[in-house]
Amino acid sequence: MKSLAIYAADPERSQGRQQFEAPPEGRNEFQRDRDRIIHSTAFRRLEYKTQVFVNHEGDLFRTRLTHSLEVAQIGRGIARNLGLHEDLVEAIALAHDLGHTPFGHAGQDALNACMTEHGGFEHNLQSLRVVDVLEQRYAEFDGLNLSFEVREGILKHCSLQNARHLGAVGQRFLQQRQPSLEAQVANLADEIAYNNHDVDDGLRSGLITLSQLADVELFAHHLAEVRHRYPGLNERKLVHETVRRMINALVQDLSRQSSENIAAAHPASVDEVRANAPLIAFSSNMQRQQRELKGFLRTNLYRHYRVNRMSHKAQHIVRELFTVFDADPALMPDDFQLYAQSDKPRAVADYIAGMTDRYAIREYRRLFTVEEQPL
Ligand code: MG
Numbered sequence: 001m002k003s004l005a006i007y008a009a010d011p012e013r014s015q016g017r018q019q020f021e022a023p024p025e026g027r028n029e030f031q032r033d034r035d036r037i038i039h040s041t042a043f044r045r046l047e048y049k050t051q052v053f054v055n056h057e058g059d060l061f062r063t064r065l066t067h068s069l070e071v072a073q074i075g076r077g078i079a080r081n082l083g084l085h086e087d088l089v090e091a092i093a094l095a096h097d098l099g100h101t102p103f104g105h106a107g108q109d110a111l112n113a114c115m116t117e118h119g120g121f122e123h124n125l126q127s128l129r130v131v132d133v134l135e136q137r138y139a140e141f142d143g144l145n146l147s148f149e150v151r152e153g154i155l156k157h158c159s160l161q162n163a164r165h166l167g168a169v170g171q172r173f174l175q176q177r178q179p180s181l182e183a184q185v186a187n188l189a190d191e192i193a194y195n196n197h198d199v200d201d202g203l204r205s206g207l208i209t210l211s212q213l214a215d216v217e218l219f220a221h222h223l224a225e226v227r228h229r230y231p232g233l234n235e236r237k238l239v240h241e242t243v244r245r246m247i248n249a250l251v252q253d254l255s256r257q258s259s260e261n262i263a264a265a266h267p268a269s270v271d272e273v274r275a276n277a278p279l280i281a282f283s284s285n286m287q288r289q290q291r292e293l294k295g296f297l298r299t300n301l302y303r304h305y306r307v308n309r310m311s312h313k314a315q316h317i318v319r320e321l322f323t324v325f326d327a328d329p330a331l332m333p334d335d336f337q338l339y340a341q342s343d344k345p346r347a348v349a350d351y352i353a354g355m356t357d358r359y360a361i362r363e364y365r366r367l368f369t370v371e372e373q374p375l
Contacts, residue, residue: 005083007267009180015148015168018132019141029147030087036144037091040137042098042130048356049097051104051194061201064097067193071096074251075189078280081255082262084182091146092153092186099126101353102360103314110318111349114326118345125162126353127154128169134350153183177274181262184280192250195293200243202301210235216296218289222246253286317364321352324367331367 004010011029024032037043046065062070072093079089100123101107112121128151132143151169163170172179199219202208213219222245226238233241261279265272273279282290301307325332325348329340332351340347355363 003083004085005262007181007262007270007273008084009088009149009182009270011085011087011147013270017145017147019145021145028087030085030091030150033144033146033150034087034091034094036146037095037098037131040098040131040135040144042135042354043094045354045356046097046100048358049100049102049104050357051198061205062197064100067197068094068097070193070197071186071189074192074247075186077251078185078189078255078258079182081251082181082185082258084185088149088153088180088182089186089189091150092183093189095127095131095146095150095154096156096186096190097123097127098130098154099123099128099353101126101318102355102357103311103318106311106314107318107360110315111322111352114319114322115345115349118349119162121349121353122158122162123353124154124156125158128166129350134354149180149182152179153186156183156187172274178276178278179274180270181258181273181280184278185258188254188280188282191290192247192254195290195297196243196247196250198297198301199246199293200239202297203239207304207306208297208300210239212300213296216293218246218249218293222249250282250286250290254280254282257281257283257286317360318352320368321360321363322348325351 009030011031014029023029027035043065046068047063049064051062051064051067072090075089075093076086078084079086101111101121108121108123115121130143131146131151131154135143138145148168152172155166155169158166158170158173160173163173171177178184199208199213203210203213210223214223219242222242223238225245226233226241230238230241258280261281265276265279267273267276267279281287326345329337329344329347332340332347336347336351339350352360
């Protein structure tokens with residue numbers, strides 16, 4: 001590992017955990033956090049939660065688990081290029097999607113609508129809630145008691161109203177400061193990962209085609225290069241060779257531009273990083289190409305009628321589950337019933353948000369179908 005840059009986060013100078021703990025032996029504070037995240041229940045559930053495609057659609061599509069692993073892998077590479085702390089980037093990347101509802105954004109939109117009168121539902125905030133409160137594993141505290149730097153990175157955005165109730169991690173939204181460079185890297189590694197794997201999954205599913213993508217500069221450029229170099233290559237290999245070049249170009253561009261930004265701002269500490277403008281960024285040319293690709297995916301994949309149908313069904317399931325549990329909390333497991341006595345809507349939202357796609361579908365069947373179903 002390249003030595004840590006002066007502006008990197010340093011586990012020895014962490015702003016600490018909410019509950020004091022003695023320093024770990026044989027690993028640093030960020031490694032300990034990464035290990036706690038991997039051993040959490042919410043992390044295992046990522047395997048059965050989806051991004052765009054519903055989990056049972058096919059075994060080849062990305063799940064939130066494989067997505068999070070890709071984010072960690074891309075993020076670590078960028079961190080290494082820039083002399084940042086890889087373990088911190090990895091911990092943030094592996095935790096960043098823990099708060100997602102079943103059925104991706106459709107599930108979140110439905111749950112947010114159900115919670116309008118009760119503070120809303122936002123997956124970022126929920127990821128923090130999972131690691132701060134909901135995981136129940138340790139004798140001495142609720143949640144995972146993670147370091148400030150990991151929690152700061154997990155809370156990517158947040159409304160000013162919510163920020164006021166979040167203590168130290170909420171402050172930067174009120175003061176308009178940035179998080180560490182490691183958090184900024186994890187955030188953009190997330191973007192690189194999902195734009196590219198959505199192209200790959202979109203093509204595999206047949207919802208988008210190579211000829212449509214020929215109009216998207218970033219893709220078309222690398223596609224032409226691969227075709228020129230390997231005439232007659234079969235489509236699967238053609239797509240993979242193109243996507244891997246796109247990922248590489250994005251990582252190289254981000255590393256180069258960020259390195260220039262850092263050199264120009266020359267922050268001498270993480271605190272100076274926090275006081276600066278965001279320093280991790282693509283070049284303006286690459287930003288434009290990324291935007292074009294995102295726009296393409298939005299129009300042609302995320303709003304494809306077959307995706308709309310999945311989303312419609314997903315929203316229906318989430319809404320119905322919310323209505324039935326809210327009307328009768330006694331239908332939920334004991335611990336959620338207990339919590340419902342103090343905050344019913346939040347208890348229902350936590351219960352639903354923790355479900356995997358297939359669990360939510362089963363719950364729906366168990367509660368609403370009249371044919372014989374196991375309870
Ligand atoms: Mg993500």
